[in-house]
Amino acid sequence: MSAPPSFNDRIYRLVARIPRGKVATYGQLARLIGAPTRARQVGYAMAALKGGTTLPWHRVINSKGEVSRRKVYGAELTQRMLLVKEGMRFNPRGRLDLDQYQWQPRAVARKKR
DNA sequence: ATGGAGGCGCACA
DNA sequence: CTGTGCGCCTCCA
Numbered sequence: 031m032s033a034p035p036s037f038n039d040r041i042y043r044l045v046a047r048i049p050r051g052k053v054a055t056y057g058q059l060a061r062l063i064g065a066p067t068r069a070r071q072v073g074y075a076m077a078a079l080k081g082g083t084t085l086p087w088h089r090v091i092n093s094k095g096e097v098s099r100r101k102v103y104g105a106e107l108t109q110r111m112l113l114v115k116e117g118m119r120f121n122p123r124g125r126l127d128l129d130q131y132q133w134q135p136r137a138v139a140r141k142k143r
Numbered sequence: 144a145t146g147g148a149g150g151c152g153c154a155c156a
Numbered sequence: 157c158t159g160t161g162c163g164c165c166t167c168c169a
Binding site: 037060065067068069070071074078 | 163164165166167
């Protein structure tokens with residue numbers, strides 16, 4: 031029997047589609063799977079990823095364009111490093127300009143944010 | 144069962 | 157800008 035894809039699986043599938051040089055926010059991913067109020071669970075899903083994952087987990091940030099704080103400090107630095115390596119540049123305030131870097135799954139049809 | 148805390152986000156003050 | 161509250165759901169003690 032094929033079980034319906036879990037919340038986490040849908041998130042992971044989406045994360046896998048984020049192109050290099052772009053980022054998505056937790057809330058954005060939640061909205062994209064039709065669960066606009068569950069941004070926090072997206073964060074939880076990411077936290078549950080294992081070390082050897084092939085997913086571009088580093089391309090997921092918060093709605094302010096910053097790399098979120100978490101338990102293990104080193105992970106934040108790794109994430110920032112990976113993003114910079116993909117060509118993105120952080121503000122003096124340590125944030126990314128979402129207008130410039132946020133992933134737009136549907137290129138055209140999207141006017142409001 | 145109950146209460147915190149967690150890679151969030153939004154509205155308000 | 158910061159802080160607080162609430163909604164949301166999962167985990168864990």
